[in-house]
Amino acid sequence: MGNISKLSAALIGLILGASLVACDDGRAGAQDAAKQLASAVSALDVGSVAFEGQESGAANEQLKEVFKALDPLKPSVASGELQLESETATVPLSYSWKIGSGEWKYTVSAQLKKSGDKWLTVWTPELLVPGLAAGEVLGTSSDSPPRADILGAGGAKLVTERPVVNVGIDKPLLAAADPAESATRLAELVGVDPAAYVQQVQAAGPEAFVTAITLRQDGRTITDEQIAAIPGARAIADSLPLAPTRTFARALLGTVGEASAEQIEKSGGALLAGDTTGTGGLQQQYDAQLRGTSGTQVYAEKAGLTAEQRRALLNGGRRVLFQVDMKAGTPLKTTLDPKLQQLAEDTLGKVGPASAIVALRPSSGAVLAAASGPGSNGYDTALLGQYAPGSIFKIVDSLAMIRNGMSPDSTVDCPATLSVDGRTFKNAEGYPAASLGSVTLRDAFAHSCNTAFINARDKVSQAQLESAATSLGVAVEAPALGAGAFLGSVPGEASGTEHAASMIGQGKVLMSPLAAAIMAGSVAKGSPVSAQLVLNPDAGDAAAGTETAAQATPSEGTTASSAPAPAKSSGTPVTAAEAAALKDMMRAVVTSGHTGFLASVPGAPVAAKTGTAEFGKDNPPKTHAWIVAVHGDLAVAVFVEEGGLGATVSGPLLKEFLTAAG
Numbered sequence: 001m002g003n004i005s006k007l008s009a010a011l012i013g014l015i016l017g018a019s020l021v022a023c024d025d026g027r028a029g030a031q032d033a034a035k036q037l038a039s040a041v042s043a044l045d046v047g048s049v050a051f052e053g054q055e056s057g058a059a060n061e062q063l064k065e066v067f068k069a070l071d072p073l074k075p076s077v078a079s080g081e082l083q084l085e086s087e088t089a090t091v092p093l094s095y096s097w098k099i100g101s102g103e104w105k106y107t108v109s110a111q112l113k114k115s116g117d118k119w120l121t122v123w124t125p126e127l128l129v130p131g132l133a134a135g136e137v138l139g140t141s142s143d144s145p146p147r148a149d150i151l152g153a154g155g156a157k158l159v160t161e162r163p164v165v166n167v168g169i170d171k172p173l174l175a176a177a178d179p180a181e182s183a184t185r186l187a188e189l190v191g192v193d194p195a196a197y198v199q200q201v202q203a204a205g206p207e208a209f210v211t212a213i214t215l216r217q218d219g220r221t222i223t224d225e226q227i228a229a230i231p232g233a234r235a236i237a238d239s240l241p242l243a244p245t246r247t248f249a250r251a252l253l254g255t256v257g258e259a260s261a262e263q264i265e266k267s268g269g270a271l272l273a274g275d276t277t278g279t280g281g282l283q284q285q286y287d288a289q290l291r292g293t294s295g296t297q298v299y300a301e302k303a304g305l306t307a308e309q310r311r312a313l314l315n316g317g318r319r320v321l322f323q324v325d326m327k328a329g330t331p332l333k334t335t336l337d338p339k340l341q342q343l344a345e346d347t348l349g350k351v352g353p354a355s356a357i358v359a360l361r362p363s364s365g366a367v368l369a370a371a372s373g374p375g376s377n378g379y380d381t382a383l384l385g386q387y388a389p390g391s392i393f394k395i396v397d398s399l400a401m402i403r404n405g406m407s408p409d410s411t412v413d414c415p416a417t418l419s420v421d422g423r424t425f426k427n428a429e430g431y432p433a434a435s436l437g438s439v440t441l442r443d444a445f446a447h448s449c450n451t452a453f454i455n456a457r458d459k460v461s462q463a464q465l466e467s468a469a470t471s472l473g474v475a476v477e478a479p480a481l482g483a484g485a486f487l488g489s490v491p492g493e494a495s496g497t498e499h500a501a502s503m504i505g506q507g508k509v510l511m512s513p514l515a516a517a518i519m520a521g522s523v524a525k526g527s528p529v530s531a532q533l534v535l536n537p538d539a540g541d542a543a544a545g546t547e548t549a550a551q552a553t554p555s556e557g558t559t560a561s562s563a564p565a566p567a568k569s570s571g572t573p574v575t576a577a578e579a580a581a582l583k584d585m586m587r588a589v590v591t592s593g594h595t596g597f598l599a600s601v602p603g604a605p606v607a608a609k610t611g612t613a614e615f616g617k618d619n620p621p622k623t624h625a626w627i628v629a630v631h632g633d634l635a636v637a638v639f640v641e642e643g644g645l646g647a648t649v650s651g652p653l654l655k656e657f658l659t660a661a662g
Contacts, residue, residue, distance in 0.1 A: 026119070030089040030112050031082050033119035037110060038079040038093055041128075052113050054123035065303065066128050069140045072265065073097060080107075087114040093127070100142075100270060100296040102324035106130055129300065129321065137303045139318065142272050143295040147241045148329030150253060150282060150290070152336040153368070159253060159283075162242040163217035165235040167227055169201050170209045177231035185230045186212050190222060209236070216242065241276075241290075249341055251372045251380035252483070254281025272296070281380065282483060282534070286332050289539055295326030333535040335366035340661060347657045348373035354641040356382035356513040357657060360531060362521035362635050365480065367533040370514065375641070383485040386510045387639065390613030391448045392626045393505025395519055395582055396490070398445060400460045400468040402578055408442040408585050412456065414449040420500040425454050428612060445585040446593035448610060453503045462499050466492040470567050471574045473518040473528040474511065477566045482534025487566045488515035506613055513639045520609075520628035521635030523583050526576035529635070583607050583630065595627070595651055601658045604632035610651060625649040631658050 033050075040046045044067055047060040054062075080092035089112040097104040108130055111122040125132040150159040167190055169183055183201040187194035190213045201210045215222065217237070227233045241256045243249060259267070259277040271277055275294060278287040299318040301310075310317065344357035348371055355373035360366060370382040379385075401410075414436050417426045427450050435447040444452035470476050474488040489510045494502050501507035511519075514531065521529040574582075586607035590598045598606040611626035625643025627650040629636050636654060643649040 026087075026089075026114055027082065027084050029117070030084060030091075030114075030119050031079075033112055033121065034079040034082055034089070034091040034110065037091075037121050038077045041093065041095075042075060042077040044074050050118060050120050051123040052115070052120040059123050062125070063128060066125070066132065066137050069138050070097070070099075070298070073099065079110075088112065089114075089119065097298075097322075098268060099298065099322065100272065100324045101293045101327075102296070102322070104298060104322040131319075132300055135303055136300045138321070139299050139301050140272075141297045141299070142274065143326055144275055145292045145294070145326050145328045147256060147276060148290045148292065148331045149241070150332045150334065152334055152338050152341075153366070155333075156338045158249065158334070158336060158338060159241050159243050159256075161239040164214050164238050164240050164242070165217055165220070166209075166211045166214050166238050167222070167233070167235045168209055168211040168213075169232045170234050171201070171204060171206055171232065173234065174232035179232070182230050182232045183210075183212075186227070186233045189226060189230070190215075209234075214238070214240070216246075244338070244342075247345065247374070249336065249345075249371070250281075251376065251378055252281050252336075252370050252383065254278050254283030254285075256283055280378075282332060282334070285484065286534075286537075290329045290332060292329030293324065293327035296322075296324040298322040330536070330539045332539075334533055335361075335368065335535065336370070336533070337368040340369040341371060343657060343660050344369040344371035345373075347371075347653050347660075351375055351640055351653070353643060354379070354381050354385070355643075356385060356639045357636065357653070358382050358513040358517040359634060359636045359657075359661075360517050360521050360529070361633055362525035362529055362630070363633050365478075365521070365530045365532045367481075367514070367531055368634075370533070373640075380484075381513065381639070381641075383483060383512060383514050385512045385639070386486050386489075387512070387624050387641070388507075388509060388613035388615060389505040389511040389516060390611030390624060390626055391450070391505055392516055392519070392609050392611035392628050392637075393502075393509055393511075394445055394448065394453055394611075395523065395586070395609055395628075396465060396468045396472060396474065397453050397456065397460065397503055398441065398582055398585060399471060399574060399578060400464045401441065401456055402581055403464070403468065404459055406441055408440065408445075408581055408588075410441045411438055412441050412444050412449075412452040413437070414439050414444050414452040415455075416451070418451040418454055420454065420457075421496045423497045423500075425450055425500065425504070427451060442585050442588050443592070445609075446588040446591075448589075448593070450504045454500045457500050457503050460503070462494040462502060463492050465502055466490045467571045469519075470570045471528065471572050472522040473530065473570065474515050475564075475566050476528065476570050477568055478518075478531045480530050480532040482532070482537035485514055485531075486510075486512040487518075488512065489564055489566075491564070505611060513637045516626065516628050516637035516639070517635050520586075520630050520637065522574055523579050523586065523607075524630035524633070524635050526574070526579040528570045528573050586630065597651065598629065598655055598658070601631065601655060603662070606631045606658065608651075608654070627651050627654050629654055629658065631661075634658075634661070 040049050047056050051059050076096045078094050082089055082091045091110050092107050093110050094107045112119045125134055149157050152158045179201050180198050183198040184194045187197040192212050197212055204210045227235050256276055256278055259271045259275045264271045278284040299320045301318050348355045351373045352375050354376040357371045359369040372381040435443050469490040475490050491508045498507045502509050518529050518531055586609050589595050589608050590606055595608050606629050608629035613624040614621040616622045622642050625640040627638050638650040638654045640649050
């Protein structure tokens with residue numbers, strides 16, 4: 001009985017299986033073929049697809065020729081619901097292309113035919129684009145709007161279209177002249193590498209204009225006559241978005257140029273060959289806002305047309321398939337004062353090491369100048385630098401000490417040297433003997449007594465230092481800044497020699513020149529300053545924040561960005577009374593300390609603090625030179641890497657800047 005049951009079950013299974021095969025209408029095979037087709041077209045490679053009426057290889061070549069103008073873009077293609085009729089099937093293919101800021105969507109109908117046990121795709125150009133005729137290919141054209149300006153305080157045009165000339169060899173003008181000889185002569189005239197330029201000219205096509213250099217029209221010393229004297233050479237007038245000078249706020253603003261292949265690839269279709277885009281600084285961060293939207297057309301035209309044939313045909317014989325309208329960019333408004341920015345750059349003009357001057361208005365937080373000197377080699381030292389602040393950090397120490405019950409008139413002990421866990425700390429070279437021993441906190445601050453502040457380490461915890469720093473706007477997010485910046489870092493935990501080093505702005509304490517200016521500005525304002533640089537950060541697609549793309553290699557003293565993220569807001573904001581006590585001590589640095597030279601600066605009384613921070617492993621160690629100051633409604637930080645003493649190196653730069661700033 002059991003064996004009979006098993007046999008019956010086997011027979012039933014065999015009969016059912018046969019029934020299923022008999023009922024198979026081929027739908028599964030057709031659907032698989034449709035999915036394979038959609039996947040192959042998405043990859044723009046149909047070499048593995050079986051066609052009716054066309055060899056796979058030939059079909060693949062035609063597909064690549066049709067879509068060549070859209071390279072490197074590829075479509076997303078999905079197959080829809082299949083309609084089956086005996087040995088034929090029809091399936092919709094839905095295409096989606098991301099072109100510039102737009103999306104080109106269309107649907108075509110693919111036909112499949114069964115041949116034996118295979119489903120073949122019926123080849124036709126309309127499989128690729130609706131209405132595409134045999135012998136037609138796609139073409140594209142792009143029309144970019146002028147790049148929007150970057151504006152400064154009062155609407156001043158910091159970056160705007162300025163006239164330039166593209167100097168190069170126009171190969172059709174060479175006639176019988178030797179291309180290599182002309183290229184060499186022109187390269188030597190304009191100061192570019194002759195060998196490299198000769199290679200570019202020789203590699204270019206016979207109709208090409210090969211640019212050697214682009215010169216500002218204003219102030220150029222190479223004349224049209226000198227250029228024209230070289231066979232094939234000419235200057236073509238153009239315009240580019242440029243700052244007033246080549247170096248003006250370059251690290252902060254960034255630059256503009258033709259998009260590289262890498263930038264085009266990373267843009268996801270937003271950039272096309274020939275588009276201009278920003279590199280570094282605000283130009284890169286706010287590129288979408290400034291660039292606007294290019295007007296783009298995709299059209300069908302007869303394959304193989306020459307430029308002359310296109311001109312002879314009405315509208316080039318084109319049939320427009322898709323269009324994105326051009327949209328102008330939106331100017332980026334900043335608080336930069338062009339006069340103060342240029343003054344800061346001129347002040348740093350002869351400084352060899354990396355350097356910076358940041359000036360801001362405490363009452364509003366507006367950043368008026370953020371200059372990085374020539375020694376910074378294109379790096380934004382002013383906003384991104386990460387350096388030990390040295391004794392300017394005694395402003396933070398003093399706030400913590402005031403909060404623990406002290407005042408500028410309280411007495412502190414200032415020995416010549418001090419040992420902490422075997423490490424000896426001392427005062428700067430030339431520290432006045434008259435200010436050693438038992439002195440007021442004001443006197444210790446004015447002369448920058450390291451040992452007095454390290455002596456206070458048992459009464460001021462590392463957590464209190466961190467709290468005092470954030471109270472002054474240091475290591476606190478600046479949501480209104482709108483630019484990449486390092487806002488300072490003060491560890492909340494440290495002990496032994498590291499805590500002692502923190503008391504004199506070393507150890508793991510770090511600041512940028514911007515953070516130092518914020519600290520000084522908070523003293524002047526009597527409450528924490530929230531710095532602001534960009535006034536309309538939300539006008540485009542950029543997200544303002546405290547991160548930035550790498551712009552150059554940081555110099556030796558810069559610490560890698562491993563510092564903790566800034567706090568969301570100040571813990572306990574500095575009060576007007578606390579700030580008044582701090583300003584009193586900063587004024588003493590000028591009236592009785594070692595920056596007496598600032599007393600002659602006209603206008604409101606200057607209050608300041610110097611700083612000298614050791615770094616590296618040299619013996620004696622190299623030092624950063626700092627000074628911060630407040631002068632009316634102006635707070636300034638001056639920094640020089642490898643600068644010696646703050647008072648003797650950064651101090652004179654500060655005096656020059658404040659005096660000229662008026």
